[in-house]
Amino acid sequence: MENQQFEQTSLDTNPFFIYLKTKQPKLYEMISQNLYKICVPCQRSLVGVKLTKEFVLLHILTKSPYYKGECVTIQDQEKAVIVDRLFLNLHRGWKQKRLIKVLSTEMFYNREYQSYEVVIIESDFSEKKTKKSTNKNSKIKNMKLSPLHSPRTQKNLTKKQKKIDELMKKRRSEIIVCLPKSMTYVEILKFWKKIGKKKIRLKSFKFFSQDLQIFKESYFLVKKYEKEIGKKVSTLYSQSADLLIKQDLVLSSFPSNSYNGQKLINSLKILIVGKLKIWEKIRRFYQTEDSVCNEQILLLQKITPQIAGIIEPLRIDYSLAIQELQSIANCKTAFEKLIIIDKTIMTINELVENSNSKINSLSTDDLIPIFSYIIVKSKIPNLFSTTVYLQHFNLCDMITSKYAFEITLIDSIVNNLIYEKKLLKMFNDFKQLEKTNKQSSILKQNKLNHINDQNINMDNNDSNHMGEQNLKNLIPTESNLRQQNNLLIKEIL
Numbered sequence: 001m002e003n004q005q006f007e008q009t010s011l012d013t014n015p016f017f018i019y020l021k022t023k024q025p026k027l028y029e030m031i032s033q034n035l036y037k038i039c040v041p042c043q044r045s046l047v048g049v050k051l052t053k054e055f056v057l058l059h060i061l062t063k064s065p066y067y068k069g070e071c072v073t074i075q076d077q078e079k080a081v082i083v084d085r086l087f088l089n090l091h092r093g094w095k096q097k098r099l100i101k102v103l104s105t106e107m108f109y110n111r112e113y114q115s116y117e118v119v120i121i122e123s124d125f126s127e128k129k130t131k132k133s134t135n136k137n138s139k140i141k142n143m144k145l146s147p148l149h150s151p152r153t154q155k156n157l158t159k160k161q162k163k164i165d166e167l168m169k170k171r172r173s174e175i176i177v178c179l180p181k182s183m184t185y186v187e188i189l190k191f192w193k194k195i196g197k198k199k200i201r202l203k204s205f206k207f208f209s210q211d212l213q214i215f216k217e218s219y220f221l222v223k224k225y226e227k228e229i230g231k232k233v234s235t236l237y238s239q240s241a242d243l244l245i246k247q248d249l250v251l252s253s254f255p256s257n258s259y260n261g262q263k264l265i266n267s268l269k270i271l272i273v274g275k276l277k278i279w280e281k282i283r284r285f286y287q288t289e290d291s292v293c294n295e296q297i298l299l300l301q302k303i304t305p306q307i308a309g310i311i312e313p314l315r316i317d318y319s320l321a322i323q324e325l326q327s328i329a330n331c332k333t334a335f336e337k338l339i340i341i342d343k344t345i346m347t348i349n350e351l352v353e354n355s356n357s358k359i360n361s362l363s364t365d366d367l368i369p370i371f372s373y374i375i376v377k378s379k380i381p382n383l384f385s386t387t388v389y390l391q392h393f394n395l396c397d398m399i400t401s402k403y404a405f406e407i408t409l410i411d412s413i414v415n416n417l418i419y420e421k422k423l424l425k426m427f428n429d430f431k432q433l434e435k436t437n438k439q440s441s442i443l444k445q446n447k448l449n450h451i452n453d454q455n456i457n458m459d460n461n462d463s464n465h466m467g468e469q470n471l472k473n474l475i476p477t478e479s480n481l482r483q484q485n486n487l488l489i490k491e492i493l
Contacts, residue, residue: 017040033110042103096127176260321351
């Protein structure tokens with residue numbers, strides 16, 4: 001057994017490696033100089049395979065310019081492979097996406113003593129087509145000889161099939177009863193644990209755990225390449241979800257286009273996204289942008305509906321909507337966060353309908369300033385990270401046009417908040433206007449006070465002048481005194 005395993009992993013006797021070194025020496029030299037990775041199919045898998053230059057080129061890998069740990073074939077840049085210690089994952093650009101086991105890895109050195117890897121793998125990369133036998137006579141002979149086609153065997157098979165169908169029906173009903181009503185990560189986690197206890201085997205969880213490990217070790221975030229990484233993540237959880245469904249007999253019996261089938265697949269995708277812990281990675285990666293966003297929000301805490309640009313009939317109390325949006329911080333997946341945003345918009349509409357305003361329905365122009373005001377007042381932590389998460393890691397095939405509107409809405413608001421700073425400019429302009437108005441009102445008051453003082457002074461001057469005149473009238477003159485004295489003398493005499 002050990003000798004057989006050694007033969008499979010030995011490069012000295014491997015037809016692929018011998019062909020590359022002896023028949024394609026220039027290609028081998030080029031590979032060693034460029035430090036490409038050579039994937040050598042094991043000896044057993046090469047039985048009946050015609051070795052050509054094109055076949056060899058398909059198994060030569062170079063590093064991907066975008067993703068750490070991902071490689072592309074030098075023959076076709078669209079065909080990508082995630083390289084791991086245990087498996088090679090043919091995940092993008094291949095018709096048959098699959099995992100290929102790594103049997104061993106050896107290090108080789110070129111003339112400059114630079115190292116490159118030679119990986120011995122369980123099977124080759126070629127996408128083989130299965131050929132159906134066309135020999136009808138052989139089929140008929142086999143059918144006549146086979147005991148499976150006897151009437152007794154057919155009856156036994158029918159009985160077994162009925163039992164299987166009954167068991168499948170029972171297990172399907174158990175799953176339907178347990179399906180989560182709210183598609184939150186916590187509820188979905190409980191659901192899968194619960195159906196696990198019902199002995200529904202999920203063998204393909206092994207594949208998922210392998211994919212998960214490969215992904216965690218290989219990918220990293222690059223600014224301005226979030227879209228590409230988002231696509232990669234989307235491909236990963238879609239593949240993993242499909243594997244989980246197809247590998248289990250009970251789960252695969254649900255039609256994919258049915259309500260329960262869709263809910264089952266979507267719950268799996270949310271579970272996988274939660275397990276990947278992408279939100280935690282994004283939050284750490286965009287700490288700087290989040291802190292800038294938090295500073296802007298703190299500066300705007302004294303904002304009023306009027307400053308935010310909300311029209312007068314809609315300047316109502318939005319406390320309930322603010323409370324609803326604050327719960328977004330507790331959500332783990334993008335899907336849950338989008339549901340919270342949708343609920344917040346519904347709450348806004350309800351508050352407007354129940355108010356005394358004559359407006360029955362909100363337009364987008366009405367909603368943007370209201371939602372901006374609510375975002376500021378709710379003080380959402382990691383607002384920028386949340387926007388990136390919703391844009392690029394949102395389970396694309398689960399997003400309807402309604403949720404696409406929510407993504408566009410929050411993206412435009414955050415863009416105005418951080419980059420264009422429209423709300424802050426409006427707030428500062430309003431404060432400046434308020435300050436100017438205050439100063440002008442003080443100046444006006446001072447002028448009025450000055451005028452009043454002048455009027456009082458003028459009144460005082462007039463009263464003083466009148467007093468002097470009265471005093472003059474009261475003080476007797478010399479002629480008056482003489483007249484009074486003469487009258488007194490006459491009276492005495």
